[in-house]
Amino acid sequence: MPFAGQERVPPETHRRRRLTDSRCPGQSVSLLPGxxxxxxxxxxxxxxxxxxxxxxxxxxxxxxxxxxxxxxxxxxxxxxxxxxxxxxxxxxxxxxxxxxxxxxxxxxxxxxxxxxxxxxxxxxxxxxxxxxxxxxxxxxxxxxxxxxxxxxxxxxxxxxxxxxxxxxxxxxxxxxxxxxxxxxxxxxxxxxxxxxxxxEAHEIRAVLDPLPVSRIFGVGERTAKRLESLGVSTVSQLASRARADVMREFGASGAWIHDLAHGIDPRRVNPRREEKSHGLERTFERDVTEREELRLVLYEFCEEVSHELRHRGLRGRTVTLKARYWNFKTVTRSKTLELPVNLGKRIYAVARELFDRLPPGPLRLLGVQLSNLTDVRAPAQASLFGGLEPRPGEVPADVAEKKLERTTQALDKLRARFGAGTVVPGSLMSRASLRVREREGEREKKDR
The missing domain is CATH 3.30.70.270 (Reverse transcriptase/Diguanylate cyclase domain)
Incomplete structure (x- = not known):
C-alpha cells in the first residue's frame, strides 16, 4: 500500500541551514549540498x-x-x-x-x-x-x-x-x-x-531522480523490496514522499534515506577514523562437526585477535561469535562486558560461552570479533563489585588480572620467538592431539 501522504513535498521544505566555512585546520566543514x-x-x-x-x-x-x-x-x-x-x-x-x-x-x-x-x-x-x-x-x-x-x-x-x-x-x-x-x-x-x-549542486536532482532506490546508501535488498511494495522504486519517488511518512515506515533510517534521496549528507570527512571492530573468521575446507576441534580453532582466533588488539593498543567490550552451518544458515551471538578486554583467555571465555549455546550441526565457517573498542590508555570504569573482599582462599580479582597480564606478556614474547601456535591450553591440546592421531590412524588404514 502507498504511504499516507501522496503530495510532492517542495524541495524548500528539506533544505537545511548551511553552516559557514569557519573550520579550524584539520577539521572538515559540514557536507551539505552547496x-x-x-x-x-x-x-x-x-x-x-x-x-x-x-x-x-x-x-x-x-x-x-x-x-x-x-x-x-x-x-x-x-x-x-x-x-x-x-x-x-x-x-x-x-x-x-x-x-x-x-x-x-x-x-x-x-x-x-x-x-x-x-x-x-x-x-x-x-x-x-x-x-x-x-x-x-x-x-x-x-x-x-x-x-x-x-x-x-x-x-x-x-x-x-x-x-x-x-x-x-x-x-x-x-x-x-x-x-x-x-x-x-x-x-x-x-x-x-x-x-x-x-x-554539481544544480545537477543533483537530474542525477538522482532516475536511479533505482537501491542506489541509496543504506537501502539493502529487504528495504528496497519494502519500498517497492509501497510504490517506491526510484530515488525520485522516494524524494517525493513526505519525510514523516518515510520515518513512520522505517524509523530513524527512514529519515536518513529520505535525506540522501534529496542529496543531503552531513557526514564529515574524518581523517582520524577510529577502528570500530577487529575480528577473524575462516571458511573450512570441509564441514566440521567435532566440537573439540571447533573450540581449538576458536581459541586460536581469540589469541590472534587479542594479540592484534594489544599490538594496536586497544581493548574491546563486545565479543561476537559468527557461525555458518553446512546449509549456509548464518548465526551470530554477542555479549557486551562490563569492562573492555584484550587478553585471549578473557575473550575465549566469552566466545566459548557463546559457542556452547549454538545449535549443533556441521559448520563451514567460524569467526570471532571484538567491537566497542577503546584505547588501552583510556580510563576504565571500576567494577561495581571491585571493592568486595575475596572469599577465603580466593585470589583478589585485580591481583589475578595483573598476573594474567604478566603471563600474557611472557607468552607474547614466546610466540614472537617461536611462532603463533606455541602455547595452547592443555585440555584443548590433548583433545586436538587425540583427534589428529585418530585421523592419522584412519589415513594409515586407508593407505594399507
Missing part, C-alpha cells in the same frame, strides 16, 4: 586484480580473479573487468566463479603487496589535503575545501591526483567529485571504470 563540490571519492578499479595484471602483463585481456582455491572453499576477493563480463564478482565462491567462467585465471592474494601499494596511494592523496579518510585499502574520501590557493579547485585536484596515481603506481583510479560524501561516492561508481565524474 555551490562548490569539494568532496572527492577515489576508488581504485578492481584493485587486487589490477595490481596482479600490472605485475603480469601477459595476462592482460584475460579474465582474471584474485581469491582462494575452489578446492579450499575459497571466495573471490577481486575480479578484473574481463571476468565481470561473465558474472564473476567479489565475495562469490570460487567454485561458482569457475562454473561461470571456466577459463578464469585464478591468482592467490598478496595482501602485503596490496597494503604497501595502498600506503603509497594514500601518500599521494595527502599531498593535496590532510583530510583523507581511508575506507579500505583501495578507496578514500578527501575534503579539499580551502586548498584552492595551493592546488586549484576540486576538479583540478581530482585530475592531478588521478594522473599521479597512474604515473607512480601504474594503476587506474576512478574519481567522483560532489558536495557530499554520498554524492561523491555515487559519482565515482557511475563513472567506472577509469572514471572522472563531477556532480
Amino acid at each position: 555551490p562548490k563540490p569539494s568532496i572527492l571519492h577515489v576508488d581504485m578499479d578492481a584493485f587486487y586484480a589490477s595490481v596482479e595484471l600490472r605485475d603480469r602483463p601477459e595476462l592482460r585481456g584475460k579474465p582474471v580473479a584474485v581469491g582462494g582455491r575452489a578446492d579450499k572453499r575459497g571466495v573471490i576477493a577481486a575480479a578484473s573487468y574481463e571476468a565481470r563480463k561473465y558474472g564473476v564478482h567479489s565475495a562469490m565462491p570460487t567454485a561458482q566463479a569457475l562454473c561461470l567462467c571456466p577459463e578464469l585465471v585464478l591468482l592467490p592474494a598478496d595482501f602485503d603487496k596490496y597494503t604497501a601499494i595502498s600506503q603509497q596511494i594514500m601518500g599521494i592523496f595527502q599531498r593535496y589535503t590532510p583530510l583523507v579518510e581511508p575506507l579500505s585499502l583501495d578507496e578514500a574520501f578527501l575534503d579539499v575545501t580551502g586548498c584552492e590557493r595551493l592546488h586549484g579547485d576540486a576538479v583540478t585536484i581530482g585530475r592531478a591526483l588521478k594522473g599521479d596515481v597512474l604515473r607512480e603506481t601504474g594503476l587506474v583510479a576512478s574519481v567522483g567529485i560532489a558536495p557530499s560524501k554520498f554524492l561523491a561516492k555515487l559519482a565515482s561508481e557511475l563513472g567506472k571504470p577509469d572514471g572522472f565524474k563531477v556532480i
